[in-house]
Amino acid sequence: MSGPERSGRGAVVDASETAERYPRRWTALLFIAVAQLMVVVDTTVVNIAIPSTQADLGMADGDRQWIIAAYTLAFGGLLLLGGRVTDVLGRKRALLIGLAGFAAASALGGAATGSAMLITARALQGAFGALLSPAALAMVTVMFTEPKERGKAFGIYNAVAGSGLAAGLILGGVLTQFLNWRWAFYISIPFAVVAAAGAVAVVREPVRSRRAGPLDLPGAALVGTGLVLTVLAFAAADSDGWANGHTLRLAGAAVVLLAAFTVVERRGRAPLLPPRLVGDRNRAGVYLALGLSVMTMFGLFLFMTYYLQTVKGYSPVVAGLGFLPMVAGMVVGSTQLGGRLLAHVPPRVLISGGFLIAAAGMWLLTGLQVGSAYPSVLLPAGVLIGLGLGAAFVPAMSVATLGVEPRDTGVASAMVNAVQEVGGSIGTVLLNSIAAGATATYLGTRRTGGADPSEALRLEAMVHGFAVATWWAIGILVLAALLAVIMITARPGDPGRDGPASGKA
Structure with missing residues (x-):
């Protein structure tokens, strides 16, 4: 262990005290990561099952979007409240309530007999996820304060969360193809049971210096x-x-x-959101950079899903497996780059460098063609994107949450999730709109007379639209890297410190 470190408003806390307070913190991290994995998996596992769900329940085309929107709107809209509720109730209690509620909502969704019941279940999943996610991240924030341990813990946490996106695609494909769409909901229940049992057994409620106050x-x-x-x-x-x-x-x-x-x-x-949190220059910079970077990531997941299934004709299971190189890159980037280097390299270097590595991977995707072979383009692109984002997200999460007063850890953690959720929602819509517009323009300039476009031309236009939107994603990611360089001034091993060194936005 290293010597004393700074926490909160400049108070010195010996890292050994953290080990004494939370002796089973690494085991606790495992169960906390399982809880977060459940939430992340749910964001994609249901998406793959939507066509089967719509057909089975007889949903209209205009209603199917609400299977996704009900969850994301409830989750993103309630995150800050969930973070403050976490500070008021206590982190462990909020974690357990969130797990129980999410499991119950998942059971309701799996048993849905109509669109109204299903959409209500999705909204409830989002609401309890908005309580669960900030509670989980807040627990990690207070249990790991020594720089090297903190880097490793956030690396593991981020790797699990990142892999959950692709794991959801794979699980969704397997469950839908070999069982039925209802299991895309039921699969959350065993995750919740394992995480809750582990939390009861080994997670200790961190000491809070002051009550967070009324809601x-x-x-x-x-x-x-x-x-x-x-x-x-x-x-x-x-x-x-x-x-x-x-x-x-x-x-x-x-x-x-x-x-x-x-x-x-x-x-x-x-x-609900104390100005002292967003007034810190480092945290403000991280919030902006994270929101922009996740805009590109969610849009990219959408494009790759459509490319693999619609253009290449892969089955849902094979399409899900196509994301594994990106997941592997994210795990390596989180644990071997971001996690290991956090205590030695300035956070802005790791964050901006990671974003630029991911932008290089996206640049490879701009050359994608209908006949492109997976190993020649998507494989190296996925590895670079995952490696870069994984390396960047670990220091970003650390800067956003370290140095926060104990009474504010829940809402500070909620802000990390909120900027990602809102950024992901906006990015998906924005980049999809750009891709659709570019596709329509491409078709309009190449159609002959009033004849319908051929299948080959339609696929060619779709890939062109993906490429145009990817150029926009690259620009957004470069902007995020630039903001990180300009705004984040934290030093190696001590990111997110409040006080004169961090500066104010």
């Missing part, structure tokens, strides 16, 4: 509604365009509500 319900209503309207505005722009009156009304209402939230938080006695 800021007006702030929760403003930010939750504002974030939901933001995502809906981007979704409306995808179908109707930004000049459409409905789109403009949604966007305007979102801006008003989020501005009102800012005013309420500055004046409130117990704000």
Whole structure:
């Protein structure tokens, strides 16, 4: 163990005290990671099963999008409230409530007899996930404070979370192909049981210096509604365009509500999002960089899924397996690069360098053709993207959560999840809109007369649209790297410190 380190508002805490308080912290990390894995797997495992679900329940085409939207909107809109509830109730209690609620909602979804029941279950999954995720990350934040241990812990946590995205695609394909779509929901229950049993046995409630205070319900209503309207505005722009009156009304209402939230938080006695958190230069930089980077990642997952299944004709199972190189890269990047180098290399170097490595992988995808062989393009691209993002996310999460007062660890952890969820939702809609527009333009310039395009031309246009959107993703990722260089000033081994060294935004 190293010597004393700084925590909170400059208070010195010997790293050995952490080991004494949480002697079984590595075992606890295993079960906490299982809990987070369940949430991440659920974001993709259900997606693969949507066609079968729609057919079995007789859902209209206009309703199927809500299988995804109900979850993401509830999850993203309630994350900050979930983080503050975590601070009020206690992290272990919030973790267990979140696990129990998520499991019950999953059982409800698996037993759904109609679209209304299914969509309600998805919204409940999102709501309990919004409590579970910040509680899990907050536990990791307070149990691991020594720089080397912290880097390793966040590396493991991030590797598990990253692998869950692809694991969900694989599981979704296997369960749908060999059982039925209902198991895409039921699969969450054993995850929850294992995680809850382990949490009861080995997770200790971290010591809290002060009670977090009452819940800021007006702030929760403003930010939750504002974030939901933001995502809906981007979704409306995808179908109707930004000049459409409905789109403009949604966007305007979102801006008003989020501005009102800012005013309420500055004046409130117990704000949902304390200004001291986002006022720190390092944390503000990480929030911006993380949100932008996840925009590109979620859009990329969507493009690769469609490319593998629609263009190449792979089965759901084989398409899921196609993501394994990216998962392997993310595991290596998280544990061997980000985790090991966190105590020795400035976080902004790791974060910006990781984003640029991922951008290089995306650059390979801009040359994708209908006939491209998987080993020549998708394999190396996936490895580079996973390696870069894995190396960047570990120091980003550490900077975003270290140096936070114990009473704020839940909401600080929620902010990490919130910027990723909102960024992912916006990125999916934005990049999909760009790809669809480029595809339509390509078809329009190459169609002969009024004849329908051939299948070959349609696939060629689709791949062209993916390539155009990927160039935009590269630009967004380079911007995230630039923001990390400019805004993050934390030093190796001591990221996220409050005080004069960190500066203010």
